[in-house]
Amino acid sequence: MEVLAIESSCDETAAAVVRDGREILSNIIASQIETHKLYGGVVPEIASRKHTEVINQVIASALDEADRVLSDMDAICVTYGPGLVGALLVGVGAAKALAYAADKPLVGVHHIEGHIAANYLAHPELTPPFLCLVASGGHSHLVIVKDYGEYEVLGRTHDDAAGEAFDKVARAIGLGYPGGPKVDALAKEGNPFAIEFPKASIEDAPYDFSFSGVKSAVLNYLNSCEMKGEEVNRADVAASFQEAVTGVLTEHTMLAAADHGIQKVALAGGVACNSYLREKMKNACEAAGCKFFLPPPILCTDNAAMIGSAGYYEFQKGVRHGWDLNAVPALPLGK
Numbered sequence: 001m002e003v004l005a006i007e008s009s010c011d012e013t014a015a016a017v018v019r020d021g022r023e024i025l026s027n028i029i030a031s032q033i034e035t036h037k038l039y040g041g042v043v044p045e046i047a048s049r050k051h052t053e054v055i056n057q058v059i060a061s062a063l064d065e066a067d068r069v070l071s072d073m074d075a076i077c078v079t080y081g082p083g084l085v086g087a088l089l090v091g092v093g094a095a096k097a098l099a100y101a102a103d104k105p106l107v108g109v110h111h112i113e114g115h116i117a118a119n120y121l122a123h124p125e126l127t128p129p130f131l132c133l134v135a136s137g138g139h140s141h142l143v144i145v146k147d148y149g150e151y152e153v154l155g156r157t158h159d160d161a162a163g164e165a166f167d168k169v170a171r172a173i174g175l176g177y178p179g180g181p182k183v184d185a186l187a188k189e190g191n192p193f194a195i196e197f198p199k200a201s202i203e204d205a206p207y208d209f210s211f212s213g214v215k216s217a218v219l220n221y222l223n224s225c226e227m228k229g230e231e232v233n234r235a236d237v238a239a240s241f242q243e244a245v246t247g248v249l250t251e252h253t254m255l256a257a258a259d260h261g262i263q264k265v266a267l268a269g270g271v272a273c274n275s276y277l278r279e280k281m282k283n284a285c286e287a288a289g290c291k292f293f294l295p296p297p298i299l300c301t302d303n304a305a306m307i308g309s310a311g312y313y314e315f316q317k318g319v320r321h322g323w324d325l326n327a328v329p330a331l332p333l334g335k
Contacts, residue, residue: 002066003315004073004098005308006059008051008091009083009111010138011035011042012301015059017066017073018308021117021316022124026065027298027305030054033178040177041167048086055094062304070102077311080108080321081331082138088327096323107311108321111302112139112333113149115268117310118303122295130293131262133253135277136269137163137180140209140249141333142256145266148313151334154256155207162245162271165211169218169241173234183238184274190235192243192276195221199248207256214244246277254284266293272300 002025007014011032017025032050036042063069078095081088092108099106116132128148134141140162142155160168163180170179175186197217200210218241225232249271257265265285271277272294285292299306 001074001312001315002068002072003075003077003107003308003311004059004062004070005077005109005304005311006055006091006095007079007114007302007304007307008055008087009079009081010087010302011047011050012303013051013054013058014302014304015062016304016308017062017068018121018305018312021309021312022120024121024305025068026062027303028058028062028065029303030058037177040171042084044084044086047084048090051087051090055090059094059098070098073102073104075105075107075311075315076102077107077109077307077315079111079114079307080325081328082111083327083329085327085329088329092325092327096325100323105315106321106325107315107319108325109307109311109314110331110333112141113151113310114306116143116145116266117313118268118295118299118306119266119293120309121305122299123293126264126266126293129262130264130266131253131257131260132266132268133249133281134269135162135249135267135271137161137167139269140211142207142253143333144260144262149317153333155205155209155252157209157211158202159210159212160215162209162211162249163269165215165245166271168215169238172219172222173232173237180271180274183242184276186235187239187242187276190233190237190239192239194233194236195240197240197244199244207252209248209252211245214241242274242276246274246280249277250280250284253281254288257288257290263290264293265290268295268300270301273297
């Protein structure tokens with residue numbers, strides 16, 4: 001079975017053709033990073049307009065690269081939430097139009113479910129159940145994948161997502177947008193234990209996250225240095241901040257794995273590109289005797305192949321959406 005998948009939840013316009021939920025025939029991504037760099041972050045209205053400008057070409061390129069035409073597809077899959085409402089609407093509108101015109105089934109896909117499914121594309125041997133840490137610019141979730149399309153959310157962030165904290169700290173130390181890759185690169189030159197930033201824990205919610213405190217601690221440290229006239233070692237700040245955030249992500253994940261007797265642990269989402277987190281999670285899983293799975297960076301950031309994988313399994317479960325499918329910017333996982 002082959003599906004055409006569309007992703008437009010934030011600032012990447014993407015389309016892909018995926019076979020049987022595990023094989024990528026094409027994966028086209030049009031990034032808007034250079035545009036949003038001018039503003040230090042994603043501007044929702046601009047993102048929506050950019051999606052509108054390129055989505056037809058991106059879809060056509062995905063079909064061309066896969067050497068397929070629309071009539072060859074068994075279904076049309078599209079992200080319908082969570083995300084920026086205007087951006088989501090562009091993808092949902094395009095998918096509905098294509099499905100209607102070609103008389104194909106329409107399958108709406110949860111964006112976080114797509115990130116989790118990226119592991120199926122990278123690791124054909126991976127099957128549920130397993131534990132997955134999803135860390136991105138908008139989400140920090142700790143999820144038990146009980147079966148395809150069946151999830152139990154153990155933990156989530158109470159405020160900033162991990163990627164959001166990376167972007168804000170990067171801006172504070174003058175690195176610009178996007179912050180994640182720049183903090184990762186600069187941190188390699190610093191000492192991760194030079195500054196002790198707080199690692200938040202939530203009472204009665206051991207698997208939940210909170211990153212607003214560490215972000216504020218970095219800002220307070222920078223302001224304190226400025227008032228005292230002390231020189232700031234940006235590499236040490238980046239490395240120490242990164243240690244605090246990745247430490248919490250890893251510790252909570254491994255605690256959940258131990259508490260629930262899970263031997264397979266996966267990583268997903270844009271923050272999963274962070275080299276320090278990848279290494280820390282790998283080492284922690286080896287120490288605990290768990291199998292560790294993570295996608296390559298191209299499948300960690302937003303892409304349509306992951307939506308095609310998740311959509312395939314939703315289709316197999318009998319999920320179909322009508323022409324009233326709408327964007328749901330705060331769509332909860334598992335609903």
